[in-house]
Amino acid sequence: MGRYTDNPAAIRALVREAEVHKDTYIDPEIFDLEMEHLFANTWVYVGHASQIPNKGDYYSTTVGLEPVVMVRHTDGSIRVLYNRCPHKGVKVAGETCGNTGKFFRCPYHAWTFKTDGSLLSIPFKQGYEKTEFSCCEASGGMAAVQAVQVYRDFVFCRLNPEGISFDDFFGKSLSTIDNMVDRSPEGKLQITGGVLRYINRCNWKMLVDNQTDTTHPMVVHESSAGTAASAWSKAPPGTLKPMAVEVFTPFVSSYEFFAEMGIRVWPHGHGHTGVSKSIHSDYSAIPGYLEQMEAAYGKERAHAILHENRHNTIYFPNLTMKGPVQTMRVFKPLAVDRTLVESWTFRLVGAPDMLLERTLMYNRLINAPTSVVAHDDTEVYERAQEALHSRGRDWMNLYRLYDKDEPRDDPQHETNGTNELQMRNQMRAWADFMTASMQGKTEGGAA
Numbered sequence: 001m002g003r004y005t006d007n008p009a010a011i012r013a014l015v016r017e018a019e020v021h022k023d024t025y026i027d028p029e030i031f032d033l034e035m036e037h038l039f040a041n042t043w044v045y046v047g048h049a050s051q052i053p054n055k056g057d058y059y060s061t062t063v064g065l066e067p068v069v070m071v072r073h074t075d076g077s078i079r080v081l082y083n084r085c086p087h088k089g090v091k092v093a094g095e096t097c098g099n100t101g102k103f104f105r106c107p108y109h110a111w112t113f114k115t116d117g118s119l120l121s122i123p124f125k126q127g128y129e130k131t132e133f134s135c136c137e138a139s140g141g142m143a144a145v146q147a148v149q150v151y152r153d154f155v156f157c158r159l160n161p162e163g164i165s166f167d168d169f170f171g172k173s174l175s176t177i178d179n180m181v182d183r184s185p186e187g188k189l190q191i192t193g194g195v196l197r198y199i200n201r202c203n204w205k206m207l208v209d210n211q212t213d214t215t216h217p218m219v220v221h222e223s224s225a226g227t228a229a230s231a232w233s234k235a236p237p238g239t240l241k242p243m244a245v246e247v248f249t250p251f252v253s254s255y256e257f258f259a260e261m262g263i264r265v266w267p268h269g270h271g272h273t274g275v276s277k278s279i280h281s282d283y284s285a286i287p288g289y290l291e292q293m294e295a296a297y298g299k300e301r302a303h304a305i306l307h308e309n310r311h312n313t314i315y316f317p318n319l320t321m322k323g324p325v326q327t328m329r330v331f332k333p334l335a336v337d338r339t340l341v342e343s344w345t346f347r348l349v350g351a352p353d354m355l356l357e358r359t360l361m362y363n364r365l366i367n368a369p370t371s372v373v374a375h376d377d378t379e380v381y382e383r384a385q386e387a388l389h390s391r392g393r394d395w396m397n398l399y400r401l402y403d404k405d406e407p408r409d410d411p412q413h414e415t416n417g418t419n420e421l422q423m424r425n426q427m428r429a430w431a432d433f434m435t436a437s438m439q440g441k442t443e444g445g446a447a
């Protein structure tokens with residue numbers, strides 16, 4: 001047991017008003033405690049209902065480091081099970097996704113389980129007849145995660161059976177999901193185009209921090225997006241702007257642009273950049289789309305939906321979303337210095353195909369490991385992960401536009417988009433959730 005285990009005061013001391021201690025990013029004990037407390041006490045994204053449209057469809061993933069499987073049960077509901085056989089502990093669903101039919105079958109001794117996790121059968125069962133097997137843990141089958149919530153097809157779970165409610169945890173931040181879903185004339189999203197998966201050699205929080213760090217793009221992406229912008233500036237007048245240029249060039253917008261874009265935070269660590277406008281605001285119209293939206297929602301509502309151009313939304317702890325381009329990234333912690341990045345894309349059901357084309361292009365150009373933009377960020381994450389071990393300094397600095405009286409719980413408060421407010425917001429939530437169950441107060445959640 002190290003110095004942070006069962007020591008909420010020591011953990012709280014890692015997060016000052018506008019500074020964060022380096023141990024939060026480099027200490028393996030802190031990482032283990034994050035898995036035990038933070039990822040168990042918060043509502044963590046599991047998957048999307050469109051990945052499992054038919055009964056028996058499943059998708060296996062992780063919540064923190066816990067292997068889980070999300071499955072469409074025989075009654076049509078979505079269940080999340082711990083992906084662990086109650087017999088000898090084998091991972092039952094071995095593939096990432098598939099259809100298991102009416103039951104899961106463990107590959108080791110062929111115990112079978114219904115898709116709600118309950119035990120269906122054991123081969124050569126008479127071996128258990130004169131035992132007290134029916135009273136033991138394994139007779140309950142695969143354990144189900146109790147706290148599961150499906151919100152507009154996005155599936156979340158909280159591993160601890162007791163704790164903050166889904167509505168309290170997310171509150172008004174759900175408006176970003178709402179907006180992305182409402183962009184479909186049919187109010188429906190479908191995961192499409194596969195997923196980009198790669199590992200960054202850094203702590204998962206570095207990726208989260210970077211999503212609302214608006215003073216890095218014009219620096220770190222100067223060589224990539226800046227080159228695209230300068231090439232485009234030499235195009236003869238009247239040249240049709242290629243979609244790729246439209247996606248690339250806003251990354252080298254000025255500090256003033258990002259400042260005016262605005263930032264807003266919600267309680268429990270959520271927040272977003274791009275309140276009044278964003279780097280997605282000036283995309284050209286897709287032929288036929290506005291007409292479809294007006295027909296579906298009426299003129300006023302359709303315009304309101306499309307006018308909302310949020311940049312990055314953080315759903316604390318590890319989900320981030322870009323509604324106007326229908327992309328979503330999940331930062332899955334693997335170790336204190338290893339993070340699996342998944343970048344997903346959505347089709348707006350009923351919308352023109354060209355929108356999906358833009359979504360896929362965006363993912364390829366900005367989020368892919370082969371992208372000329374994403375590896376700019378990767379390099380700085382890895383350099384930070386290495387240099388944070390230095391004895392030279394102990395703290396990471398979040399003082400940009402810090403105000404000691406800044407609102408903590410006021411979602412109406414919008415401020416300068418270069419403010420490091422959201423990074424402070426998520427670290428305050430981090431300290432709350434890390435210590436909540438250490439102090440034996442999971443009920444009602446963190447303060």
Ligand code: FES
Binds near residue numbers: 089
């Ligand atoms: S470990 Fe699963 S059936 Fe034995």
Ligand SMILES: [Fe+2]
Binds near residue numbers: 210220
């Ligand atoms: Fe970046």
